[in-house]
Every structure is written in C-alpha cells, then in structure tokens.
Amino acid sequence: MVDARDEQDPYNEHRRLLFSTAYRMLGSVTDAEDVLQDTWLSWSAVDRYAVHHPKAYLVRTVTNLSLNRLTSARAIREIYVGPWLPEPLLTSPDIAAEAEVADSVSTAMLVVLETLSPVERAVFLLREVFGYSHAEIAETLERPESTVRQIAHRARRHVQDRRPRFDADQNQRRKITAQFMEACAGGDLNAVMELLAPDVTAWSDGGGKVTAARRPLNGTDHVARWIVGFLAKPDLATLTMEPVVINGELGILATLGGHTVGALTFDLVDNRIQNLRFQVNPEKLSGLTPHNGLARP
Template sequence: MTAVDVFTEHRGLLFSIAYEITGSVADSEDVLQDSFMRWAGTDRAAVDNPRAYAAQIVTRQALNSLRSARRRREEYVGPWLPEPVLTVPDASGAIELAESVSLAMLLVLETLSPLERAVFVMREVFGFDHVQIAETVDRREDTVRQIAHRAREHVRARRRRFTPAGEEANRVVVEFLAAATTGNVDTLLQLLAPDVVYIADGGGKATAARVPVIGAARVARLFGGLVRHPLPDMRIEAVPVGSMPGLLVYSGEKLDLVLQFEIDNDLITGVYVVRNPDKLAHLGAHPGAAGAI
C-alpha cells in the first residue's frame, strides 16, 4: 500500500480528527497536506498500524495548528464560530458523520486547552487508547489519563442538549423559516426558547452582530428584518450542517450565510450564523443537497 493509498482510504477519519481539533476546514486541509508529507517520508515498512500512525501524525499537526490559531483568534472581530461543514452523505466521504461533529460540541471543545482538546478527541470521539495518545502528545500515560478525565468532566458539565438533524428538528426549522420569511413574529416567538441565543460570525468582513443576541423577543425582531430587508434574489436551502439542522442562504448564486439551529424539546435554543466569506468559500460550489425553499 502506497503513502497515497493510506491517506485516501482513511481521509474521512483523518479530516475529522483535524477538524474536531482545529474547528477550521482550511486549517484541516493544511494539516492533512503537511501530515501527508511527513507520512510519505516515514519508513512505512516499520509501521504495524498505518491508520493509527497516520492519525497520530495528523493529531500532532492539528495540535500545532490550533495553538497558532488560538493566538490569531484573540484579534478576531466579533464572535468566532467554527467553519460550517455539510453533513449530508456524499461521494467524497469528507467527514465521518456523528453528533460529535456538531457545532454544539465544537463550541464546548473551544473551552478546553489545545492539549485537553486533542486528548479528548482522540479518546472520546475516535477511541484511541491511552498509550497511543501518550505517544502522540508526548506525555506519560498516567498524565494522559488525568487529562482525559478532566476534559471529559469539563465537556459533560457544559454540553448542551440538542436534537440532531432529522424529521423532528427539520419540521421546527421549516416552521421557523416560513414565519421568518413572512414576518410572522407570533409564530417565531412560539418556536424560540425564552433564553434562545443568537451568535453571528462575520469576522469583520460581513455585516453581523458583534455580540450575542439573547432572548426570544430580540431574536424574533432580528429575523423580522428578513422581510423588511431581504437579500437580492434570495434563495434558501435546507440541509444538515454539522449534524444540526441548517439553512444555506444565497443571494443570487453567491452563498451569503449559513445558519445552524440548536433545538431542544421542539424549541430553538440556539441560532448560529456564519457570514464570514472566508469560512464559506469551501461551500461555494455546493450543488444543492436539498431542494430549494
């Protein structure tokens, strides 16, 4: 098996590891390129488990990438959100579909240190043993066990409940979309949890709220603006994004923003909007995973 064969066969896993550690599609692609070059230069005949070894390389590179990214994010304009990834089945096998890829989980992982995040992803998401993780992050096995326990408890305490994309969640989003595009504020209020949170990421490159908007009334008024100020030639597609129900909103042929909805007990508890064009570039050629609405 050649170096290319290994990365091709396990690309879904390797990309998922990089994405869950970095939260960035662009950084994940860079990580995979750098990791491939390192993998191609190894003595592969001495590697017993190519999948695990390649995963270790990717984890190390992703950890380095995240440490650099954390410094850059300190100067980011407005709230920072992970780059959206479509979680519809496709031929590319870009990511392994799982609740763990959800934006809700990625936001919790943002509260971990880079090392804690890498250990958590390897152990809790992809099931690597403590010995493999210790070799990857260059720590003693007992230290890794402590880090894994601490990270697991941290995530458990902060993880929010949500309904993954599916018939139930999609129904709520369809009702929400109908109300938002017709200016039906009463229906919007019925669909929004009283403490709903709206977070938008424009990165200083697109118009977006610079601080979170909290509360059903405020979020409903915000979406009422869709009727008053619609995008030119607006077109909306319903499609799962990061295992959560989502909407792709186009202005003509340009993807203008991506929305992800956190839903619990048939109420929308979180709305996450990515409008930074740099974070949408990889979705620009999306052919339409769902029918236009």
C-alpha cells in the first residue's frame, strides 16, 4: 500500500496536472476532487511493476473517470434549475499574467467547453491545453489515431468559433473592477450602466437553492437594474465585495457575515463589461476557499 503523503509518489508529483485535467473536463471542483480520489484508489491498488509510465497511466485514469462522470452529469444538467455555470475556483495571482493559462481555465472558456461532447472536450484539452500528441491521446482514449485527429480538428474549430476575446490588460481590468464594485456598493444605477456593454448579458446560477434570475438577462438597462435592485435587499446590507483572481482572471468575491455567498466573473471587451456570470449556488462555492485554490492547474 502506498502512503498518500509520500511526495515522491507519482500521484503526488502529478497531482496539479491531474486536478487541472479533471476540473477543466468537469467544470466542477467537487467532481474533480472525487475523480482524484477515485484515481488515487486505482493507483494505490495497481501493480506498480506493470506500470511503465506512471504519468500516462494517471492522466488516462483521470480522463476516463472524468468522461464517465461528465456523461452522467449532462443528464442531471438537463433538469437543472436556471442557468448552469461552472464552479468558480480561486487561482494564484500569477496565473492571470499568463494569458494562455488564464484563458484555458477562464469561466468563459469552461462555458464554451460545455458545448462540446465529452469526448471532444477530452481531446481538445489534452491536445490544445496540455500538449499531448494525437498518438498519446489515441492511446489514452483507446481510439484510432485517425479518429482522434478528426475529433481534434472539429473540437478546435468549434471552440475557435465560440471562444470570447481575451482581455490581457490587467491594469485596465483592475480599474474597471474597482469602479464596478464602487458603483454597486453605492447603488449608483447610472454608473453601473456606464460600465456595461450595450449587448451585455448576465447569467445567475442559484441552482434553485437561493434567489437568482432563472433566465439570462440582456441589455444594459435590464442588467443594471437587476444588479442594483438585487443588492438593495435589506438582508444584503452587510454584503462585502473584494477583488480576487477567479479562474485566472480578476473577479469579485462576495461575502456575508464572514461566509462566501457568491462570485462574479466577467468578460471585458473594449473596456466594457460584456458578459457577467454570477455564481451564488451555495453547493458550488467550495473552490472559493484558499485551501482549494488552483495554485495547481
């Protein structure tokens, strides 16, 4: 039996990669941790002498476990109450400075990945994010290399057509984030509207657990009035907001009475907030505690 505390063990050596793969596959911190636990159980029971390439074995195990879980999760999401958004995850500040890494784990990208089939998602991530060859992916997924190439091409084109423009100006993002928090805290409707793009859309994921908009909100006036009205509720009088790096981008963490109650991520295009994603489902906030942060993609 292998000691899980052994830092020299291949599982611990590659844990960041394994978590990163599972999280990007599933868009869920909780599910990713469950997959890692199942991977550890598989790894601790395997005959080590029969495993010639531990890293490949572990990645293959995580990928296939994630595929199985993602397939079953899709059926559950069909009856999900309101918009479904990925679970937000605190990430180390230096990730935001690495455009490609930040882009690959951004909430916007995870939403785009949701439009791929489970196999397309696995192939895209292994190829485009983690740099595996088509042959390596074929071995991992136990599919012909020619098939993997076709899937990779289709998935890459699909993502390129839908991926958002990535804003790399961190100084401007910090400035607009501060302005947005100030406008929201002051209930300044006009100031909020000025920060929003004309075609802004807001999604709010409450999962039927807490109050949230059941449908996407569109347009500057509609979105701004909903935000200001929501924050004006008496039970949110002591709500605090702070800028934190969420999924590789500067976002906003909301706390109430010392407890995390929500997270906001957004796309910044031409210095205007174009898309807002509010995650307030209490069952999807575990990744917003420091010990769960993605100092590990």
